[in-house]
Amino acid sequence: MGRIVAITNLKGGIGKTTTVVNVSAGLALKGAQVLLVDVDAQGNLAMALGLKPRRTLYDVLVDGKRPEDCLVNARPNLDLLAANESLLTAQPELARRPDWARVLEQALRPVRSKYDFILIDCGGSLTVLNLNALTAASDVVVPTTVEPFSIKGLEMLVKQIIQLKGSTSSLRAIVPTMYDPRTRQSVALLEQLQAQYGAQVTPPIRVNVRLSESSAQGKTIYEFDPRSRGALDYAVLVETLSTLWNFKPPAAPLSAPSPNGAQAPVASPEVHPLTPAPLRSAASASTPAPVVAGAGSILSSTCPICGGPLQRATVAGYRVAYCDHCRYRQQELVSGPRR
Template identity: 45%
Template structure:
């Protein structure tokens, strides 16, 4: 897929966007800058402005003197004025918009344990006292089936009919809510395809202001590169990729990496890989060890401890129970409990970084 070159708004040079500073959204659209110098020159041309911190009038000369907050351009006469204001803005952004840690669970190959991971991680976090929302982005609706719950309204009603989150969520367990899905999501996909603008970020638009009551939001994505999954990725901050320990699943990871690059480049939405989770790990098979070694060769410390093959994990959904309810002492429960503890630490670090 060819990468489109952009034209510098200052010197008209054609270049490939590689850094965030090279893009600036303004009231007149999007501007591009091939270098820091061009961005600084563009800033300086705007004449005198008022410092948003101390109200001093000054002529901007440097890129750091300008920032975007809540969609508006603000100015700072010095780093002393910028640092406290921007830090306060980021803290408020985390509290108001980014409070919940939003994690998409995705692999474009089926049968890698996405729903099993989403349901059991969500249940584990809920048992630990955290408020959790699971959004089912797969028309098969396996999240609700696995937990034995369902509702009259689904993700379709949020996207298409603009229903509020409170209207559609179902309480599955203490501290655990789900936004269910069913085959109506096929109609939602068609609805998204017909939109002229914002088709990739509609879920973000609908839910970003409605998720403050949760500590974690998990999105269970279907095994495809659909508009629904694109919406999930532009809503999420982080990604967990379950990878079955076999060759074909490794191929699926490469497809996910290509998708992430497109999300970051085309939609300008930063989403990071939180972890690569090997699943169906069987120490008796060489392919399992080879798969984990291959993953570590590519992703290094992003590779999480594997979830071992466990019959109890397969049986639990048929009883409409989580692994912690069905077989709390099983290997599956042990492995997912370990993943839950790791996620809690990531959330604690995330909140400390913005405190």
């Protein structure tokens, strides 16, 4: 059965939809079958993917349509069950049902086995459908900006998860978004998050205007600007979540799209832009070899902060080395300027 992941926060404007779009696109590029479900009446998912679906989640929940008849193919391996303002009228009706908290879970049941991941984009409040999403979810991912009010909202959400599900075991990841390492407040609040939630805090998504520009153009960041910091950060997040969920990509995943929408060839058949580079064999583990990156520079194989092994990935024009233990990250652009 597909893993149902609710991506939620009680605060709006913190990068939920951007995270849903680019995490799902990254998983699809790795070869996963992914379904996106929008439970927010603003319908931002369809706009961020450049789509105008004819049927929406309203047709499934209220009119009783089959979910497979209301899906639209957004990208290879990536389907969408969209939303629009009609959900505003649907929620009072759903609230009158005796099984109101499990309406969404029951609606997704016929298609769940067809997908590796079902990602639900939640709105910025505890609506009936957001509670449905949390009830249906096996995993909860919480994007949060590195700001005081957002972190306070995170604490409230954790309490709601405990009240609804009995524990925080479903809270898999907290994703710091709009992180600006140049400001003391961002650095201090990120350290506070890491101290409070430990390994649940993923590597942060840095401030990058290309992320908002890509959504405005109806493209994923990998399509719009695969060399941007936003593409790099979300690709690393995809790797982090894939490891967390123990997702094993198929033998021949999709190549990353070029900015003009075409599928760009992968430089090596063994290395995919959203797949970690092959690890060294056990025989060579005693003599770590550096990873040669662009312009002859070198990415080390051990973390200079904690001394642990560095994970490696080739990501949208970058070679990246990052440490899962202390969050150290180093990247080199293979060619061309960074924007």
